Amino acid sequence: MSDPTAEVIVVGAGPAGLTAALYLARYRRQCLVLHDGTSRALRIPRSHNTPGFPEGISGEELIGRLAVQARQAGAEILDRHIATARLTEGGFVLSDAQGDEWSARALIFATGVEDVGPGLSRTVEDEALRNGVLRYCPICDGREAVGRAIAVLGGDDHGAAEALFVRRYSDAVTLLALETPAFGPGVIEQLDAAGILIEPSPAREIAPGAVDVVVGLQDGRRLTFDVLYPALGSKPRSVLPLSLGVPDGVAGKVEAGAPLGGPRPGIFVAGDVVEGLDQISVAFGHGALAATRAHNYLRGLDAETLTPAG
Numbered sequence: 001m002s003d004p005t006a007e008v009i010v011v012g013a014g015p016a017g018l019t020a021a022l023y024l025a026r027y028r029r030q031c032l033v034l035h036d037g038t039s040r041a042l043r044i045p046r047s048h049n050t051p052g053f054p055e056g057i058s059g060e061e062l063i064g065r066l067a068v069q070a071r072q073a074g075a076e077i078l079d080r081h082i083a084t085a086r087l088t089e090g091g092f093v094l095s096d097a098q099g100d101e102w103s104a105r106a107l108i109f110a111t112g113v114e115d116v117g118p119g120l121s122r123t124v125e126d127e128a129l130r131n132g133v134l135r136y137c138p139i140c141d142g143r144e145a146v147g148r149a150i151a152v153l154g155g156d157d158h159g160a161a162e163a164l165f166v167r168r169y170s171d172a173v174t175l176l177a178l179e180t181p182a183f184g185p186g187v188i189e190q191l192d193a194a195g196i197l198i199e200p201s202p203a204r205e206i207a208p209g210a211v212d213v214v215v216g217l218q219d220g221r222r223l224t225f226d227v228l229y230p231a232l233g234s235k236p237r238s239v240l241p242l243s244l245g246v247p248d249g250v251a252g253k254v255e256a257g258a259p260l261g262g263p264r265p266g267i268f269v270a271g272d273v274v275e276g277l278d279q280i281s282v283a284f285g286h287g288a289l290a291a292t293r294a295h296n297y298l299r300g301l302d303a304e305t306l307t308p309a310g
């Protein structure tokens with residue numbers, strides 16, 4: 001290919017993408033990060049399970065620090081939404097909707113996932129997240145909801161599983177649904193045995209306040225909770241890697257083995273977009289792995305690795 005824009009382009013400036021950029025820059029690779037400013041981490045009011053921050057850290061501060069560190073090491077970070085990705089001879093080209101293009105010898109997709117919300121406006125939802133009355137990640141912050149009145153929104157087996165997960169943190173767990181709830185065999189009995197209340201009347205209105213959430217039900221009752229966890233799933237932002245033939249896995253994510261590369265060498269993935277645990281510490285690990293694999297892939301192409309005698 002003619003001179004690429006960068007040796008490696010990372011799509012995504014969340015914990016996975018920025019960690020990959022830091023590693024690549026420190027490997028003395030010319031690295032460009034392209035992102036559209038929508039890291040899930042930016043929505044974290046305060047994370048208490050990010051290793052190394054015993055006092056907790058906000059998502060915005062964490063992303064800010066990661067970006068400073070990656071830039072200091074030499075990575076370039078540009079705010080652009082990437083619409084398409086294509087293969088070329090010896091590399092890849094990414095384009096935005098305006099037709100601007102960036103080329104690279106290797107790509108890392110760290111594009112994350114998008115939470116499916118309960119239908120609130122973005123402004124109301126962001127405010128509720130900041131107030132800690134709406135939460136998306138019981139693994140992350142269930143510990144902060146100990147002894148509180150918790151509602152889980154999701155009238156199916158996924159919602160039931162999440163209700164059972166948060167039951168460890170509170171005796172007052174209610175399972176709500178947007179439609180009439182429907183569970184697999186034995187699930188209702190298990191929820192009953194765990195002391196989880198199943199609300200049969202669908203939730204029609206969700207009104208988060210500064211310290212609690214009021215849920216209006218179809219039958220006219222209004223219930224108040226300290227915390228509401230939507231358990232409505234998430235949409236992986238996997239369209240770009242899948243369009244290049246990286247294998248898909250469960251529920252639209254990229255297959256867990258894919259950091260090793262898709263059908264075409266030189267494509268790597270990291271973070272929430274990969275099957276597995278959607279967590280910052282996992283994203284850090286994936287970022288380090290993907291960057292090192294991309295670096296070694298290029299070293300191999302450039303005959304910089306040990307060649308066995310023979």
Ligand SMILES: Cc1cc2nc3c(=O)[nH]c(=O)nc-3n(C[C@H](O)[C@H](O)[C@H](O)COP(=O)(O)OP(=O)(O)OC[C@H]3O[C@@H](n4cnc5c(N)ncnc54)[C@H](O)[C@@H]3O)c2cc1C
Nearest residue numbers: 012013014016036037038040047082112140271272279280
């Ligand atoms: C409210 C909330 C609280 C959370 N709390 C915690 C916590 O306490 N601890 C914890 O470990 N985890 C927590 N998480 C989860 C954590 O945010 C994610 O696991 C983490 O952000 C994943 O990092 P990532 O880099 O894979 O993806 P993301 O951080 O989501 O970043 C994805 C990046 O890809 C970019 N992107 C995607 N598509 C495109 C495109 N087409 N063009 C350009 N750019 C694109 C986005 O702009 C973004 O920069 C929380 C999540 C939420 C929503």
